Amino acid sequence: MAYGVFMHKHDSIYDDIPSKQYRFPKQYKSRADKFVNDWIAYLEPSRMRDTRGYFAIAKVQRIIPEPNQPDFYLALIEPGSYLDFGKYVQFKEDGHYLE
Secondary structure (H helix, E strand, O other): OOOEEEEOOOOOOOOOEOOOEEEEEHHHHHHHHHHEOOEEEEEOOOOOOOOOOEEEEEEEEEEEEOOOOOOEEEEEEOOOOOEEEEEEEOOEEOOEEOO
16 A cells, blocks of 8 residues: 655646546656555645645546646546545644644
């Protein structure tokens, strides 16, 4: 079992749809391959002011080449597996990481 975290922010330059696909550069493919048929957590990047923290989980169904841009891939999310927490789980509390 691999432990995966996909970083996502709402104003991302990537064409991410957290419930359907996560787009990433080729340099991360070997890492992302470990998450196929496994669960990942979505995290808003910590360098953002007032970050929300962890906001959802999903199961990665497969990874395919991005058809519109070479050197990018799409992690396709298994239909029905995306679960938004509804309430954000902070990754840090009182200066301590909760991970």
